Amino acid sequence: MVEKNGTTSAPAGRRVTLRDVARAAGVSHQTVSRAINSKGEIDPETQRRVLEVARQLRYRPSRFGRGLVRPDVVTIGLIVPDVVNPFYPEFIAGVIEAADGREWQVVVASTENDRARELALLRSLGQQVDALVGYVSHTDAELEPYVAGVPLVIVDRGLDSETYALVRVDTETGVRAGLGHLVERGHRHIGLIDCVTTGHPDVRRRTLLDLAHTHGLPVDEECIIVGEQSMAGGGRAFETLRAARPELTAVLAFNDLVAIGAFQAARRLGVAVPTECALVGHDGLSIGELLDPPLTTIHLDKRRIGELAVRQLDQLLVGELPRPEVLTPKLLVRGTT
Amino acid sequence: MVEKNGTTSAPAGRRVTLRDVARAAGVSHQTVSRAINSKGEIDPETQRRVLEVARQLRYRPSRFGRGLVRPDVVTIGLIVPDVVNPFYPEFIAGVIEAADGREWQVVVASTENDRARELALLRSLGQQVDALVGYVSHTDAELEPYVAGVPLVIVDRGLDSETYALVRVDTETGVRAGLGHLVERGHRHIGLIDCVTTGHPDVRRRTLLDLAHTHGLPVDEECIIVGEQSMAGGGRAFETLRAARPELTAVLAFNDLVAIGAFQAARRLGVAVPTECALVGHDGLSIGELLDPPLTTIHLDKRRIGELAVRQLDQLLVGELPRPEVLTPKLLVRGTT
DNA sequence: TTGTAAGCGTTATCAG
């Protein structure tokens, strides 16, 4: 009963194919296909036997062979700067959920905040998927040679695009709401911890300066400090800012991570939040609720961004360039103002 | 110069193939292949022309066609219960990083803590990838029909396996360290907020009871409460526990999320942490640092779990069932004890 | 019910 070693059972290094199974089972490869896919039209006994042989041979259908014949499974590549930064998991979840509803698959890749890696991923992933979605920092011109013809949805890049689909975030409106709220509460000496970003105009800075101008607030360049985009960076920036401008009664942070760093620095410095200094973050991360008092923040629906990005793909995949989707953050007043 | 519509330029619904480009460019499909892949062996001028035609026709190589001929790109499917739960992003990052080092791709999918979905994903994803890695709650027997022959690494399931590769977590040792620490600090009335888990023995409960027995601590069943595995659940459980057993001076929580909920409940109840009641979490989430005082916890290197899972695949993919990898958590004393 | 033939889109081989 045992075949001569290597003849019909174990093909050398090659993977086991339908034909290998067919040979071993003494049927045509077509019959094996029927058995594997339970296509009816097959004798139950034959099917049982074939399946048994397939199992013994550890046969696994090739996704490539299948995909060639019936290319149904859409796969999208998702590129984020960092999987661990609490901003992105929610976004990723939104994408995965929306994709799942369409029975699409999502390949996730991280640039680790490395712009060169971003381009490399765009190219390599682009070859393996039907479309790309990503937080991308480069300009259209820079992207072109790497993205080539791959459908791409760019998320929250501060620039418009003629070539790629976009999900935009109306940061200015959000920031305006946050600052307006501070002004309403009577704050005049307002500071900003900003961060450098690629492919983004200085929305927070511009909005603050503009608002200061409108309301005649005593805000000058020294009230704005540029720090590293992290909790530690936020802490350092807050200390510096506080030393330079002790009269500030409120600070807007680039995002919640930075704000949390600032919050902790304030505690270290003995600065009471919000009484001595109010604090407003940006992004609406749920971890902001862990502070005491919880962080007031300009909240962005990150999950929805992911959904919208996938929705953009619906059109992109049939060859149409959709109009940008725009999301507007909402002020979420918690306890630090 | 413009071709008759539909003849050589825009093929009906079909995707544009190498041959379409070849026809339009007046060369053989093989020449197009060379042009696309910059294989040398081609006249620069011809290449330029072909590439131009390809661009116009919006030609994109098929990953299936390619994969068939040179099946190099390994793709692994990663199944997690929840992308947003702060435990998993770190694990995912570990997997992605390790995979990236091997130039593998990672398809991420979420069961949303739904056991039926877990099985469905195992089957559907399994058909599209070379191997699976996942937090999986079912037994081997339950998995068998869904996983079939797909190489699978099961992470932190409390059961052994003869069939699948494992990354185990030595929870007992971790819990023992956490409880031992409490005992050392003189705590005798120790409570536990436990949670129900599938495919897992009650490690925390058993370890606490065992330790209580050894040290003669006054710990009985009423000191152990089973709550929902979430911050809210942790909060409710703490309140109930506190009401039932006000004499408890320390509580071990199922994990950090639960611990944080308990921490906040304590604050609401006016119970001082750690002076009136010490608190130990589990998992070592970085958000535990945001509490004031920061959360003492039994820390698990989640990123490393991801790396180890991928390492298991190295052997699994060449047909060998590797020995389980075991990871031991380490006590991380911060401020709540 | 089963087998045969053709084709999916690509790359590799080998002549020209």
Place this chain on the structure above:
DNA sequence: CTGATAACGCTTACAA
């Protein structure tokens, strides 16, 4: 440098 021709592993007709 270029072009036939033959795989790759699978499924869908269609014939037996």
